[in-house]
Amino acid sequence: MLHTIRLFIMLFGIWLALSGHYTPLLIIAGGICALLCALISIRMDFIDQFHPFIKISWKAPIYWLWLTIEIFKSGINVSYLILHPRMPISPCVDKVYTKQKTEIGLVTYANSITLTPGTLTTSLKDNYFEIHALSHTLMEDLKSDEMGNKVCELEQNSRDEL
Amino acid sequence: MTESLTLNILSWISVITGCFFVITGGLGLIRLPDVFSRIHAAGITDTLGAGFIILGLMLQGGLSFVTLKLALVMIFIIFTSPTASHALANAAILGGQRPWLKTAKEEKKS
Amino acid sequence: MIYLVLCAALLFTIILGLTRAFLGPSIYDRVLAVNSIGTKTVLIIAALGFLMGRPDFTDIALLYALLNFIGTIAVLKYVRRQQGHN
Numbered sequence: 264m265l266h267t268i269r270l271f272i273m274l275f276g277i278w279l280a281l282s283g284h285y286t287p288l289l290i291i292a293g294g295i296c297a298l299l300c301a302l303i304s305i306r307m308d309f310i311d312q313f314h315p316f317i318k319i320s321w322k323a324p325i326y327w328l329w330l331t332i333e334i335f336k337s338g339i340n341v342s343y344l345i346l347h348p349r350m351p352i353s354p355c356v357d358k359v360y361t362k363q364k365t366e367i368g369l370v371t372y373a374n375s376i377t378l379t380p381g382t383l384t385t386s387l388k389d390n391y392f393e394i395h396a397l398s399h400t401l402m403e404d405l406k407s408d409e410m411g412n413k414v415c416e417l418e419q420n421s422r423d424e425l
Numbered sequence: 426m427t428e429s430l431t432l433n434i435l436s437w438i439s440v441i442t443g444c445f446f447v448i449t450g451g452l453g454l455i456r457l458p459d460v461f462s463r464i465h466a467a468g469i470t471d472t473l474g475a476g477f478i479i480l481g482l483m484l485q486g487g488l489s490f491v492t493l494k495l496a497l498v499m500i501f502i503i504f505t506s507p508t509a510s511h512a513l514a515n516a517a518i519l520g521g522q523r524p525w526l527k528t529a530k531e532e533k534k535s
Numbered sequence: 536m537i538y539l540v541l542c543a544a545l546l547f548t549i550i551l552g553l554t555r556a557f558l559g560p561s562i563y564d565r566v567l568a569v570n571s572i573g574t575k576t577v578l579i580i581a582a583l584g585f586l587m588g589r590p591d592f593t594d595i596a597l598l599y600a601l602l603n604f605i606g607t608i609a610v611l612k613y614v615r616r617q618q619g620h621n
Contacts, residue, residue, distance in 0.1 A: 356526075384511050447545065
């Protein structure tokens with residue numbers, strides 16, 4: 264019940280933020296739409312799984328900033344590989360072992376890997392990911408496990424706050 | 426006045442950088458040898474290209490509803506792009522595609 | 536001016552993507568090309584809104600970003616079922 268109310272407030276807030284017209288008719292219409300969505304999602308039975316998504320650790324913005332810089336660096340790297348006339352790429356496939364315990368941590372790690380240009384998660388196994396990388400240097404960067412450690416820290420942090 | 430000029434110049438720089446990355450991604454889509462490496466090229470347009478272009482447009486929009494909506498577009502792209510890439514790579518593996526790896530002979534030649 | 540440059544660059548890249556969609560040896564290349572064209576369409580809609588002085592277009596861009604993702608996933612799901620993986 265609490266989740267449904269929270270979802271309703273979130274949806275109504277998004278409606279108010281995006282609509283830009285504040286006449287009574289449109290506000291009431293938005294309220295009805297948000298209520299219907301919240302009621303339907305009870306039947307869809309996924310609110311409980313969605314729960315931890317809302318709890319975000321205070322360290323997350325720092326991680327996102329670091330990730331942006333990382334994306335920029337490897338983006339430059341991959342652009343060089345593509346634009347070079349002879350294309351000095353050396354694609355490789357390898358395993359990267361994971362230490363994250365929660366699902367949210369694993370999803371964050373996999374998405375961060377895929378979001379960084381040049382590395383791509385192709386499948387998820389019990390305790391490792393299969394990674395396709397565009398060159399050996401990019402793969403070695405990933406294998407140094409800096410990103411994995413940061414995600415672990417983030418995960419630890421958000422669990423303490425729960 | 427000078428403030429708006431600075432903003433204009435910043436948004437020009439940002440949009441031009443975004444265009445560079447978008448075109449790089451497009452060229453990579455044509456040049457690279459197999460599906461998996463092409464996904465990397467598409468990833469560049471999705472993250473860096475779209476990011477810089479939307480940053481430039483946000484600087485043009487100023488503080489308004491438009492900027493908020495552009496930020497939401499960027500958030501959606503950032504959340505959906507890795508999921509789509511992963512689904513594509515996984516489907517390609519299950520569909521029997523094998524990654525193109527440099528063979529020893531070609532390594533010697535280059 | 537800035538928007539014209541942006542639209543030209545995006546249209547050029549869409550042509551490159553279309554070439555890949557025509558050439559693509561496997562179905563996955565085509566899906567990838569279409570997904571990539573969709574992202575560029577989102578950007579072009581946003582830029583056109585500024586170019587024509589009607590910033591309401593960003594709403595449509597927002598919607599298209601979501602539809603693009605759902606479309607890609609739906610096509611992939613269909614392809615996988617065709618091949619017999621649940």
